[in-house]
Amino acid sequence: MSTIAQQHAQCLNHPRREAAARCTSCGQSYCRECVTNLEGRMVCSSCYRSKTEVKVKAPRDWFVIFAVFQSTFGFAVLWFTVWFIGRVLLSIPSSYHEGTIWERFGF
Numbered sequence: 037m038s039t040i041a042q043q044h045a046q047c048l049n050h051p052r053r054e055a056a057a058r059c060t061s062c063g064q065s066y067c068r069e070c071v072t073n074l075e076g077r078m079v080c081s082s083c084y085r086s087k088t089e090v091k092v093k094a095p096r097d098w099f100v101i102f103a104v105f106q107s108t109f110g111f112a113v114l115w116f117t118v119w120f121i122g123r124v125l126l127s128i129p130s131s132y133h134e135g136t137i138w139e140r141f142g143f
């Protein structure tokens with residue numbers, strides 16, 4: 037019974053062609069030309085386009101967020117480094133001559 041139904045299934049884009057595969061996304065029947073393998077699943081060209089468009093768009097948004105985060109984080113790291121070096125440089129002259137700087141670092 038199922039073989040008869042498959043024989044009559046036709047491609048949605050090409051009515052005269054026999055359907056070779058079914059789109060795993062929209063469930064419509066298509067010929068071999070109209071389906072694409074997307075990560076091991078057969079999808080039609082329109083579903084493939086919509087899926088890949090979402091995929092391309094998402095990293096772009098993340099890239100902007102990442103870029104803003106990176107610049108903010110980079111500035112914070114730079115500020116902290118300058119602050120930390122300033123603290124170390126300020127603490128060295130007095131304790132270095134007294135010989136206590138080595139004790140501070142556990143020597």
Ligand SMILES: [Zn+2]
Binds near residue numbers: 061
């Ligand atoms: Zn589809």
Ligand SMILES: [Zn+2]
Binds near residue numbers: 053067069070
């Ligand atoms: Zn087709």
